Amino acid sequence: MHGTMMKKLLCAGAIALAALAPLAQAEEKKTFNLAWTIYVGWMPWKYADESGIMKKWADKYGIEVNISQINDYVESINQYSASQFDGVVATSMDALSIPAAGGVDTTALIVGSYSNGNDGLVMKGTDDLKQIKGQQVHLVELSVSHYILAKALDSVGLSEKDVKVVNTSDADIVAAFSTADVRNVATWSPLLQEVAAAPDAHQVFDSASVPGHVKDLLIVNSETLADNPAFGKAVTGAWYEVMAIMASDTPEGAELRAQLGAASGTDQAGYEAQLKGTHMFFQPAEAVAFISGEPAHEAMDSVRKFSFDHGLLGDGADSADFVGIDMPAGALGDQGNLKLRFDTRYMQMAADGAL
Structure with missing residues (x-):
C-alpha cells in the first residue's frame, strides 16, 4: 500500500x-x-x-x-x-x-x-545484499520503495548506479517476482509479506533499519x-x-x-x-x-x-x-x-x- x-x-x-x-x-x-x-x-x-x-x-x-x-x-x-x-x-x-x-x-x-518494517527489499536465491550489484530491481519508481532501495544500497557501500531500476506497477510486483527473470523487488506490506514468503526469497533490508x-x-x-x-x-x-x-x-x-x-x-x-x-x-x-x-x-x-x-x-x-x-x-x-x-x-x- x-x-x-x-x-x-x-x-x-x-x-x-x-x-x-x-x-x-x-x-x-x-x-x-x-x-x-x-x-x-x-x-x-x-x-x-x-x-x-x-x-x-x-x-x-x-x-x-x-x-x-x-x-x-x-x-x-x-x-x-x-x-x-x-x-x-x-x-x-x-x-x-x-x-x-x-x-x-x-x-x-x-x-x-x-x-x-512495512517497506522492504527482497532478493531471490541469496541473503547477501552485496550480490545485488549489477542486477535489476523491480519497484514503483520514485516511491518510498525506491527510497528504501537507495538506503539499502548505501548500507553496503553501493549506490543506485550499481543496479538497474525497473519501474513496475504495484499490481504486478507479486506476479513478477514469481517469474524466473525477476530476482529482486522492493515493495510494501502486504505485498512485502507475499513476496518474502515465496520459495528461496530473502528479505535483506526493510524500513526498520531506517526508523523514522x-x-x-x-x-x-x-x-x-x-x-x-x-x-x-x-x-x-x-x-x-x-x-x-x-x-x-x-x-x-x-x-x-x-x-x-x-x-x-x-x-x-x-x-x-x-x-x-x-x-x-x-x-x-x-x-x-x-x-x-x-x-x-x-x-x-x-x-x-x-x-x-x-x-x-x-x-x-x-x-x-x-x-x-x-x-x-x-x-x-x-x-x-x-x-x-x-x-x-x-x-x-x-x-x-x-x-
Whole structure:
C-alpha cells in the first residue's frame, strides 16, 4: 500500500493550481474537509468519522469537519494542493515533493506513525545484499520503495548506479517476482509479506533499519490552521481519542482493529500484523518527542536530498535547499521559501490534556 501511494504523478496543471490556490482564501470558517486513503496508519480516520468521535470534537469547537475517503492517494494530495481539502494524509516525502514543492504552505499537524518494517527489499536465491550489484530491481519508481532501495544500497557501500531500476506497477510486483527473470523487488506490506514468503526469497533490508524515515502524517494548509485554531484542536483531539481506543487491550479496541482490518481488505489478525511493521504514536507526547529529536531531523534531511536528486522538487529547484522545512530540531533549506512546517503545538496540547 505504501509504495502505491508514492507514485509521482504531478501534472503541470496540478502544480499551477497548487501554487496559486492557497494564496487566495485562508480565513475564519466553520466547515472543513479532510481526505484519507487506505493504509494501516491512516485507517483510524475512518473510525473517527464513522464512530462519531470526529463530530463530537467538532461540536465542542463549534465547527464541522467532513472526512472523505479517496481511492487515489496522489490525486487526493493534488486535490488538497488545489484547496479542495483543508487537510490530507501523506508521507513526509510526498508532503515535501507535492504540495510544499508546488508552493502550498503546509503544516504537519499530526505525526501519526512511521514505517518500521512495512517497506522492504527482497532478493531471490541469496541473503547477501552485496550480490545485488549489477542486477535489476523491480519497484514503483520514485516511491518510498525506491527510497528504501537507495538506503539499502548505501548500507553496503553501493549506490543506485550499481543496479538497474525497473519501474513496475504495484499490481504486478507479486506476479513478477514469481517469474524466473525477476530476482529482486522492493515493495510494501502486504505485498512485502507475499513476496518474502515465496520459495528461496530473502528479505535483506526493510524500513526498520531506517526508523523514522517514512513518516505518516496528517498535513493541513498552514494559513487555514493559523486562521482557525479550532480546526487544529478538534482534529487532534479526535485522533488521539481514537488512538487510545486502538491501543487498548479491550473489546472496544479489538472491535476497532477488526473493523479497520475488514475495511482495508483483510481481518483483525491481518491488520494487527501490519501494525507490527508500523510504529504508531498512540501517545501524543511520544509523537512530539520523536519529531523534536535529532534522528527525525536527520531523516528529513535524507528524504529531501533523495527528493532533489530524483527531480521530485520540480524543475525550478537548484538544490535540496529549494524548499524550506521548519522542524523543532532546526530549520532545513531556504527559510525564504518555507513551505513545510512540523508544528508540535496541537499534539502538545493533547499531551497536556489542554484540548
